[in-house]
Amino acid sequence: MNDKKHKDKDKEKEKDKYKEHHKKHPEHEITEYSEGSVARAIERRTAKLPSDLFLWAALGSIAASLVLEMSGREEKAHWIGQWVAPFLLLGIYNKIVKVAGSDRMS
Helix, strand or coil, X not given: CHHHHXXXXXXHXXXXXXXXXHHHCHHHCCCCCCCCHHHHHHHXXXXXXXXXXXXXXXXXXXXXXXHHHHCCCHHHHHHHHCCHHHHHHHHHHHHHHHHHCHHHCC
16 A cells, blocks of 8 residues: 555656656647548557457468468568568557557547
8 A cells, every 4th residue: 555655656756847847848848739530530440450460460471471482482472471560560550549549639
């Protein structure tokens, strides 16, 4: 129980420090901008996708690339192997949208 009180006090000190800093340096204040209608529409749709879908897609492209490489189809293997990074980046985008999407602000 005592630890919780200390954590709460520490949080309050951090908030006070933050407020004081921004009084001295108003140029550091975070400015909120709203997303356009296209971005909001994309966020609404991508937030419905399960996050692990992109991980499985990346792992699937690794496996497909390996199979193609072993069967001697190197060019296709390299092309499909290049899909891994975009799938993982889409997964990160999906997670960010779920956690901090524009609909969280409104």
